[in-house]
Amino acid sequence: MKPTFLTVIQMFQLEGMVALGKMLNPANNQITKNLEHARYVIDILDLLQEKSKGNLSSEEDTFLMNALSTLKLNFVEESNNPITPPNGDLT
Numbered sequence: 257m258k259p260t261f262l263t264v265i266q267m268f269q270l271e272g273m274v275a276l277g278k279m280l281n282p283a284n285n286q287i288t289k290n291l292e293h294a295r296y297v298i299d300i301l302d303l304l305q306e307k308s309k310g311n312l313s314s315e316e317d318t319f320l321m322n323a324l325s326t327l328k329l330n331f332v333e334e335s336n337n338p339i340t341p342p343n344g345d346l347t
Contacts, residue, residue: 261308261316265301269323272297276327276334291335298327 273279275297277289301324312320 262319265320265323268297268301269327272327276330278330289334294331298331
């Protein structure tokens with residue numbers, strides 16, 4: 257399977273969602289939160305968006321824009337909610 261731009265963006269989006277505590281961390285099968293790492297992932301995607309401007313298909317551009325929006329909105333939400341659920345409990 258050959259990687260595409262969309263798979264790269266999706267990989268970073270998933271990594272960001274794990275760092276925000278929105279998905280199970282596959283390394284330990286628990287919910288973990290690391291806002292510093294989430295910010296780093298968002299910064300990488302911002303950089304990719306800036307450097308690839310004008311070189312993306314409309315599908316790629318829209319996908320990247322939506323991934324960034326989702327991560328940024330969730331980052332703000334989690335920044336205002338610093339408590340991480342114990343033992344990976346999402347409820």
